[in-house]
Amino acid sequence: MGQAIRKRNNVQVLGSGRDTLIFAHGFGSEQSAWRHQVKAFQDRYRIILFDHVGCGGSDFNAYSPQRYSGVHAYAEDLLELCEELKLSDTIFVGHSFSGMVGVLAAMVEPRRFRQLVFVKSTPRLLDDPESGYVGGFSRAELDAFFDAMASSYHTWASGFAPLAMGNPERPELGQEFARTLSSMRPDIALALARTIFQYDHRLDLPRLKVPTLIIHSGEDLAVPNPVGEYMARRIPLARMMTIAARGHLPHLSAPEAVNRAIDTYLHATA
Template structure:
């Protein structure tokens, strides 16, 4: 199906949707908090020959139509999930592989709960269903930690972005990547960044994980400062048909700092999909 003739659709303009690639299997890449579709630039070329790649910016991020931003709608992740569904319906997508980084993992999961029939697989990169510690759950942050983050963003967003970028990337030998991530953060309106941070860090999607019917892969790094290993192990335990891969890479942005390993693990999933489909086809013959 040729999707490019539909790019004038108002939803696709709103979310600055880009359609790339030569294949038939569709991959939708969804960026994380404070970023835009440009954060995928280190890995997308590896998929263009064999896949149809969909990139977009959430409203309020990147080159999206900021006039469409609604503080009430985007106060929760459900608002962003509705936009994912809007894009899928505007392009009439089917059997998609959704790859979400960080908070987009849960946004993709919420979208898949709304419309499971259009999703083939979900790939979570650095996901967390709840960032704040609970009585029987360690999310990695106390309530006071989260309030400090909110206050820092509200008082000095650029200063917060400058301080956080090296820590979350965790690749000090590549200062140019720190500058790249910082530029991504600085392109976001501070008030919108604060609202997105509040929607992200106040989320609790633990119960919804149990309802997910779409198979999923979790990619975690060996040392993610935002998502402790026990969090991705929680996702593995409580999400039906989820499997976990812990990469050698470190930090919260493996698609930026370790693109080769990230590409390898995603393509390993695709190979498993192919072999699984072939096995089912052979089984149907008997």
């Protein structure tokens, strides 16, 4: 079973240290997106990298549209990984939807996690006009988004990636995100997008009892400013840090700012 989990999620163990950092990538990305964080922390921490099933170097044969129809399955994978590597009291860093993966995993087995760090994470991307919640996308925008993915996935990926990345003066960043998006099987990408862009985990936030850092920044196509503020109000032990960065993947576009925020938080709570 152990090797199966490691192969399924392409698990890598790097660095050395008493404390363990687990990095979990977001939609359309893979573990290589954390390379700047690995470089900054691997001399002081043990680092766990992995790819969600259907992404990066994971075992695509392990993907099932039934199993992965919700974020809970990805949280189960994370807990299985923790069990396999005998991890507890870790620091979990999740980008985008992986923040909710961390929330759900920590609610089930809180002993596995000492702290959670969210990089541009969100409990819901769809606007909720009734409650006044601003998620970033209207229903009409999401329908058009899914239609574009379904009609010509690679064309959609090449157009969406630079918009999500931001930083148009550095086109290589958008090109990198387009490459990882394009490496996904289109059917998996569309199914995962439908899962992520339509989930609603707002009611789970107050139930989270693990100390949490919310790293926030402006000019994000997917996660507008009110989302970070909303999470900071709803998570009992949350702290928000706003960094100088643009786009949805600041760990790639502004790695020093992300690393500094993580470092500051970990030292302040040591």
